[in-house]
Amino acid sequence: MELKELYQEIILDHGKNPRNKGKCEGYTNDAKAHNPLCGDKVHIYLKLNKDKEIEDLSFEGEGCAISLASASILTEIIKGKDLSFLKKINDDFLNMIKNKTKITINSLSDDQITTITSLSGVQEFPMRVKCATMAWHTCLSAVNKK
Amino acid sequence: MELKELYQEIILDHGKNPRNKGKCEGYTNDAKAHNPLCGDKVHIYLKLNKDKEIEDLSFEGEGCAISLASASILTEIIKGKDLSFLKKINDDFLNMIKNKTKITINSLSDDQITTITSLSGVQEFPMRVKCATMAWHTCLSAVNKK
Amino acid sequence: MDIKNIKKEFPIFKQKINGKPLVYLDSANSSQKPKIVIDKISNFYETEFSNVGRSVHTLAVKATNRFEATRDKVQKYLNAKHREEIIFTKGATEAINLVATSYGKKYIDKGDEILITELEHHSNYVPWNFLRTEKGAIIKFAQVNESGDVEIEEIKKLITSKTKIIAITHISNVTGAVLPIAKIVDLAKEKNIPVLIDGTQGAPHSEINMQEIGCDFYAISCHKMYGPNGLGILYMKKKWVDDLPPYQGGGGMINEVKKDDITFADAHTKFEAGTMQTAEVVAFAESLNFIEKLGIKNIASHENKVLQYGLEKLKKNNTVNIIGDPKVRGSVLCFTLKDIHPHDIATILDDDGVAIRAGHHCCQILHDKLGIPATARASIGVYNDKEDIDKLSDAIKKCQKVFQN
Amino acid sequence: MDIKNIKKEFPIFKQKINGKPLVYLDSANSSQKPKIVIDKISNFYETEFSNVGRSVHTLAVKATNRFEATRDKVQKYLNAKHREEIIFTKGATEAINLVATSYGKKYIDKGDEILITELEHHSNYVPWNFLRTEKGAIIKFAQVNESGDVEIEEIKKLITSKTKIIAITHISNVTGAVLPIAKIVDLAKEKNIPVLIDGTQGAPHSEINMQEIGCDFYAISCHKMYGPNGLGILYMKKKWVDDLPPYQGGGGMINEVKKDDITFADAHTKFEAGTMQTAEVVAFAESLNFIEKLGIKNIASHENKVLQYGLEKLKKNNTVNIIGDPKVRGSVLCFTLKDIHPHDIATILDDDGVAIRAGHHCCQILHDKLGIPATARASIGVYNDKEDIDKLSDAIKKCQKVFQN
Numbered sequence A, B: 001m002e003l004k005e006l007y008q009e010i011i012l013d014h015g016k017n018p019r020n021k022g023k024c025e026g027y028t029n030d031a032k033a034h035n036p037l038c039g040d041k042v043h044i045y046l047k048l049n050k051d052k053e054i055e056d057l058s059f060e061g062e063g064c065a066i067s068l069a070s071a072s073i074l075t076e077i078i079k080g081k082d083l084s085f086l087k088k089i090n091d092d093f094l095n096m097i098k099n100k101t102k103i104t105i106n107s108l109s110d111d112q113i114t115t116i117t118s119l120s121g122v123q124e125f126p127m128r129v130k131c132a133t134m135a136w137h138t139c140l141s142a143v144n145k146k
Numbered sequence C, D: 001m002d003i004k005n006i007k008k009e010f011p012i013f014k015q016k017i018n019g020k021p022l023v024y025l026d027s028a029n030s031s032q033k034p035k036i037v038i039d040k041i042s043n044f045y046e047t048e049f050s051n052v053g054r055s056v057h058t059l060a061v062k063a064t065n066r067f068e069a070t071r072d073k074v075q076k077y078l079n080a081k082h083r084e085e086i087i088f089t090k091g092a093t094e095a096i097n098l099v100a101t102s103y104g105k106k107y108i109d110k111g112d113e114i115l116i117t118e119l120e121h122h123s124n125y126v127p128w129n130f131l132r133t134e135k136g137a138i139i140k141f142a143q144v145n146e147s148g149d150v151e152i153e154e155i156k157k158l159i160t161s162k163t164k165i166i167a168i169t170h171i172s173n174v175t176g177a178v179l180p181i182a183k184i185v186d187l188a189k190e191k192n193i194p195v196l197i198d199g200t201q202g203a204p205h206s207e208i209n210m211q212e213i214g215c216d217f218y219a220i221s222c223h224k225m226y227g228p229n230g231l232g233i234l235y236m237k238k239k240w241v242d243d244l245p246p247y248q249g250g251g252g253m254i255n256e257v258k259k260d261d262i263t264f265a266d267a268h269t270k271f272e273a274g275t276m277q278t279a280e281v282v283a284f285a286e287s288l289n290f291i292e293k294l295g296i297k298n299i300a301s302h303e304n305k306v307l308q309y310g311l312e313k314l315k316k317n318n319t320v321n322i323i324g325d326p327k328v329r330g331s332v333l334c335f336t337l338k339d340i341h342p343h344d345i346a347t348i349l350d351d352d353g354v355a356i357r358a359g360h361h362c363c364q365i366l367h368d369k370l371g372i373p374a375t376a377r378a379s380i381g382v383y384n385d386k387e388d389i390d391k392l393s394d395a396i397k398k399c400q401k402v403f404q405n
Ligand SMILES: Cc1ncc(COP(=O)(O)O)c(C=O)c1O
Pocket: C028, C029, C090, C091, C092, C093, C094, C121, C123, C124, C169, C171, C172, C173, C198, C200, C201, C221, C232, C362, D250, D251, D274, D275, D276
């Protein structure tokens, strides 16, 4: 278990300065979740347009660096994308965390792949997996709610 | 642990042919007990006269050789005796079973002492102590009920 | 590992009892533990112990993983559809109390009927009795027949529109009757009545497959399955896991706790309050490994051979009265001897190292029906063999000698 | 045996965690087990195991005697008046659920008040909540003050003629506050209100004497007292043992079972349904031996030295915020670090072999009050020393370094 793998600079940066924090205006979908074992919370807001594109999104949350960074990275990656992209990247992400697979979606830039992949260190820290995945699960629930 | 000590001839005899079995006529006091772990039962009937003497007594019961013999021996020994004798012999008996002491009451014949003492083998069989003592405890409750 | 030499795997058989080798015929009460299970407990405490599910440090992670791996293993062993259907309890007794309380709270009211059988262990009667005294529910007893079986027709007869649950034993711990549980479940399904199976005597001796049985609840005592004491399992169909209210309250089973309101966790977690039996759960995986290595079918057929040999042998002694003659008999052989009380039998047998149980075996209703307060019970485990039966038979003869004096 | 070398008695400390020696600071969660306790479990399974209280054969007698000898030992240790006052449970959680259920059934109705504190662990709130949702009882919370204490005046203020029970923790598992329980009991006695003490954090770290405390119920987790998992103790004053209805139903707790009626056993037996945790109970006697050999006062004073050293040391680091400043502090030290979440702290500390717990520690009400969702907790056991604190302090610094990047 390499601590450095878990607390990479990208993660610390997103943890300290999470992007898209707050409640975005005119959101159409939202969902919240929390981890009863540790008290971490996340609330995802999505503004979907008629074409099922994520026009805007944001999150509110309390939690560790991993969970904040994960939510922040999620919102950065999927902003402006459509729902089919969201589902694919979500699958890809959860697969990466669970089965150590690589991100396969072609439409991402190298930078974006590096960013997402920074969360893969969590594989070696099973008790922290939920921190990394909660926002992603919650985002899907937000979409499915409507 | 010597099996022969437990199943002495006197005990087997009392177990097979318990004395004073049944419900004695005109009983003034009675009490019953049972051992929920094994299902053994005993019901003691006493006919006390004005002078607090045990004019007659009997018992009904279901149980192992030890418990039947113990009840049978009890009724034989205390028949015709008064309550103060009953209390003394009861103490003596329980003490014998618990602390391996001897029967101290002088008013008993050698035969009677041999008979009571035949139950002392139960000391070495802790799970059987209750079989030997239940009738004695119950007899006291019968007396105390009135 | 070979069933023929299996006694070697159980350290207890190194003991002498009153100078004689131990003949352990009390497995229906609790089974002995193989070395790998015992070693797993100590090994776990020595090298990996920590509380599970709560901390994030290395020991806690290891312990949690092992703990949850046992849940996965149990799920597979029982062929349950979801891991959430596996709830760890203190024993079969707690498992049944859990169902009686949680299901009872939500679904059982005054005048509702709970259908059990005359074969039931107190553990599958007393918990339902609370619903009778507190809520005015009615308990109906399906009758046991001459041979010690409960016929499916008898169950059918007693089902009414008020029947809210059927709670029956898989195998009687007295008559040894194996009940036709899958058929009873089918019958109940037609009427939409959930079924609880007390699998305490079933799980250690037969293949159990939740998809084939189809029951809603199945209760297991791990300590009768070569596992540690103080542990049981409740299989609960997912629909009930999602639907029923929690049982005990405490740490770990909550979602959110506020001063004016509490919401509860999902899945099995809702039913597992407080610190669990970590070491016991971890070690139980080894009990299942042990069973799987031998094969539960091989265990069952070995036990059955010993049992049949025992039946034959004891029948030859005509002062022995064998209790029940069920169509299919589990690993239990209850008997009485003419003019000798079962307690005396047990004590005298023990003198020869033969450990059996005497009493009503927590089945007073059945013993009332049989018209005898107590029976002697020899029950078979994987480690028993024909030699054990011979010793039992000899010790019974000695018993008769002692009493002929 | 000497406290200075006591780590040697605990096999777990032979482990390396991420290549470093284990610094175990999670004893409030569960304590590690000394070798004699672990060995007793395996030894018991290997040489004496049998189910207790049911059979009359030699193994059953030995097991029963050992089991009941532990009850006697616990009685003496707690200075309880009667052995019947000692009830074995699955844990403190079950102990409190037992009281809430049995006492609640008989004595708590709509509008009745249950008085607890804001410090309570979920185990001493959720069980009472069931009486709120099911019966319409009211739960009142005595407030915790700035320093993390609950003052006796605060309790006094909340007592009314409707108060039916007071249920409070002995020592908070977050602020470490030692509550004035004997005084609270005195106060309650004047008003004839029974008191339950959640002694989970009290029993492992202080002398506990039921005659001095005078409470009606005292709940203990054996696994936090160097004892096996899956075992707890409920001390219940005799008057309640005789008076309260049973909790779970099953084998062993009955008197007579008929089809239309069931009567229950006397004494502790009424509350001990089903097969108990034999090996765990037997081994717990060794935990008490271990504690007695060292002397609970010596343990407490040793732990206090380590704790005070820790407080001093951490206070020197001015990004460390220590939770609570109670008048008397038990073996618990909760803290937060500026801008670093407790979960991250726990993970980074673990990299240095330092095991602490992060989260709300099953005290959401208290964390809500503190206005923080989680804290990091270092808790002290007999095996901790100043060196452990130094390592904790160093690891905290490393934590800050990781986050300064
Ligand atoms: C048929 C049956 N049901 C229930 C039980 C209770 O199991 P436990 O004591 O493990 O809770 C037993 C064992 O005593 C049993 O034989």
